[in-house]
Amino acid sequence: MQFNCTYIELSSLLSPERARGVEPGKLAKEQLIEFIEARANTDFVEISMKEFAFIDVSFARECIINLIRHYAGNKAIILSNFQDDFLIDNITVSTSRFKVCILSKNSQNNLFMHGPNNGKLSNKDKEIWEIISTFDAISSSKLASLMDKVSSSAAHGKLKKLSDMGLLFKKRGKAKSGGVEDIFYPVTANYQ
Amino acid sequence: MNTKICIIEFSERWYTAYELEVELSAQFKQRRHLKFMFLPKTRLRIDAVCRLLSIVNQFASRNFIIMIDFSHNSSQLLAYLISINFFRFLPSSVEITPESITEIRTNLLQYRKHYSVIEEITCGKELTEDLNGLTSPIEQQLSIVNKENYRSKVYDLKTIISELIGNIHEHSNSKLSGYAATQLYQEKIAIVTICDSGEGLLKTIKQTIQKSYSKLSSFSDNELLTYMFKYGITRHTDQERGQGLVVSAQKAMRLGANIDIRLKSAHIHIGLTEKIVQTENRWSYNEPDSLPLIPLNGTHFTLEFEILSL
Numbered sequence: 001m002q003f004n005c006t007y008i009e010l011s012s013l014l015s016p017e018r019a020r021g022v023e024p025g026k027l028a029k030e031q032l033i034e035f036i037e038a039r040a041n042t043d044f045v046e047i048s049m050k051e052f053a054f055i056d057v058s059f060a061r062e063c064i065i066n067l068i069r070h071y072a073g074n075k076a077i078i079l080s081n082f083q084d085d086f087l088i089d090n091i092t093v094s095t096s097r098f099k100v101c102i103l104s105k106n107s108q109n110n111l112f113m114h115g116p117n118n119g120k121l122s123n124k125d126k127e128i129w130e131i132i133s134t135f136d137a138i139s140s141s142k143l144a145s146l147m148d149k150v151s152s153s154a155a156h157g158k159l160k161k162l163s164d165m166g167l168l169f170k171k172r173g174k175a176k177s178g179g180v181e182d183i184f185y186p187v188t189a190n191y192q
Numbered sequence: 193m194n195t196k197i198c199i200i201e202f203s204e205r206w207y208t209a210y211e212l213e214v215e216l217s218a219q220f221k222q223r224r225h226l227k228f229m230f231l232p233k234t235r236l237r238i239d240a241v242c243r244l245l246s247i248v249n250q251f252a253s254r255n256f257i258i259m260i261d262f263s264h265n266s267s268q269l270l271a272y273l274i275s276i277n278f279f280r281f282l283p284s285s286v287e288i289t290p291e292s293i294t295e296i297r298t299n300l301l302q303y304r305k306h307y308s309v310i311e312e313i314t315c316g317k318e319l320t321e322d323l324n325g326l327t328s329p330i331e332q333q334l335s336i337v338n339k340e341n342y343r344s345k346v347y348d349l350k351t352i353i354s355e356l357i358g359n360i361h362e363h364s365n366s367k368l369s370g371y372a373a374t375q376l377y378q379e380k381i382a383i384v385t386i387c388d389s390g391e392g393l394l395k396t397i398k399q400t401i402q403k404s405y406s407k408l409s410s411f412s413d414n415e416l417l418t419y420m421f422k423y424g425i426t427r428h429t430d431q432e433r434g435q436g437l438v439v440s441a442q443k444a445m446r447l448g449a450n451i452d453i454r455l456k457s458a459h460i461h462i463g464l465t466e467k468i469v470q471t472e473n474r475w476s477y478n479e480p481d482s483l484p485l486i487p488l489n490g491t492h493f494t495l496e497f498e499i500l501s502l
Contacts, residue, residue, distance in 0.1 A: 021318045021358045054323070054347065056354040057439045086344040090351055093439055 001137065003169075003190050005044040008035055011051040019055040025062025032067055036075065043075055043169065044191055046105065050081040060091040061098075068100050073163040073170040076187040080105040092119060101165045103187065111188050116165065128158045129167070133186045139175070140182065159184045197259075198223035204233035209243035209385065209494055210452060210459060212236065216247065217485045226251055227259040232266050238375040239385035239494040241273065242310065243454070245281055246389050249368050250489055252283040259287040276373065277309045305332055306376045313360050313370035313388065326353055326374050330382045334499050345502050348443040349384070355436035356386040356493055364390025364490070380500045384449075387492035392456045393420075393437075413458045447497045454492035459485060 010019075013031045018024050036045055047064075049055070068077045079102065082088055092102050095115025102114040113121075121129055131146055132138045140156035147155065163170045163184060173183035198221040207215065228244070236244065252258050260282075262270050273279065279288070306329050311321040327349050334342040353372060360370040370388030377383065394413055397420065401408050408419060420437050444451055451462040 018319055020354045023318055054350050056351055058358050084343060086347055
């Protein structure tokens with residue numbers, strides 16, 4: 001399956017000195033949604049944090065975290081070009097409360113996952129992730145077949161949870177039975 | 193209220209915000225006229241200056257007649273107050289002695305690298321505060337003593353200031369301004385003060401607690417504040433926010449800061465029991481024994497930390 005990427009510098013929407021507070025965060029999120037909706041075929045949205053020397057927790061929550069939640073399962077948000085590693089701290093600090101993951105990219109194009117439990121997945125989620133991240137795409141029935149004593153509906157719940165965290169795309173596809181089913185695509189495996 | 197003047201005299205010593213309030217409360221009498229007198233060698237730490245501003249503004253808004261008498265004071269305190277824009281934020285109704293105070297010229301500006309000017313925080317006017325200006329006195333010195341990590345420490349400090357200022361914008365609900373300022377003393381002790389004259393942290397929190405956190409409804413102010421710093425309490429019914437205080441507390445801990453919080457009827461000091469801290473379990477909470485303080489609206493934070501230990 002072909003996935004499309006788009007790129008935006010956050011500084012094109014707001015001055016880097018203004019990444020503070022609730023209202024500026026909400027406004028920036030709305031502007032990002034407007035930008036993304038204008039590119040409906042986009043699956044990956046890379047948001048460059050270039051020029052941002054400071055982002056406070058409130059802004060990060062209202063803008064970045066809520067954007068990830070808004071598009072979870074539908075589009076993947078990837079943050080890039082952090083001036084310093086610690087700049088991401090004020091973004092990842094909200095991941096546990098909102099049960100989302102942050103994806104960041106370094107200058108070597110490697111993706112990193114942050115959160116939602118102190119920067120990691122819980123042991124249960126990690127177990128599922130380690131199975132499915134080796135696939136480009138996976139269905140509930142396929143996952144169920146790979147696990148002991150897990151029904152298809154239980155597998156669907158586990159995949160849905162990771163999808164809500166922003167780690168999987170969820171798309172409708174054809175099932176072997178001829179009907180339709182949800183197909184989940186790990187974002188890391190499909191990012192180029 | 194009779195019309196006699198209540199004179200509050202500040203003696204010749206340094207005052208922190210808390211000490212200033214203890215002095216004020218001890219001498220306070222319910223009068224329509226209030227006169228603050230500063231003796232020749234009275235000195236105010238930056239948190240005391242901002243607390244004085246809040247006190248004067250709150251009394252003036254309740255139609256008290258306020259006089260501030262610097263006529264006995266040496267020009268040092270006056271010059272300092274001028275250089276940090278103290279007089280710019282006093283209500284026009286406040287009488288200042290000597291009257292020619294604004295004509296005093298100061299050469300302190302050249303030493304401004306150790307302190308910020310007072311930043312006004314006005315509800316409804318977000319992002320007008322100079323965050324970089326507030327952190328620069330501490331950043332400059334940190335960059336000398338801790339070249340490798342100073343940027344992350346400054347980031348922590350900026351986060352604390354930004355979140356507390358953001359809280360004021362969102363929750364203060366007051367026409368009176370809040371204030372923020374920083375100063376570095378003896379090139380090693382950083383003081384950060386952020387305050388408002390609004391509804392106060394606990395008033396808005398308690399409204400939420402009754403709806404969503406009934407188990408906390410019997411908590412004392414001290415216990416409630418402790419809980420808030422450890423676990424966070426959102427003031428929003430969607431329970432998706434309210435992390436600002438928790439994050440601020442975590443960052444303050446990383447800076448090794450002691451926190452002093454003045455609420456309407458409480459004063460709480462949160463100190464660190466060890467220099468190197470990892471978890472909030474090491475916070476200690478002390479409510480200093482003192483005279484009862486006069487009620488003061490708003491939430492008044494003061495952080496104090498040694499930059500040499502960072």
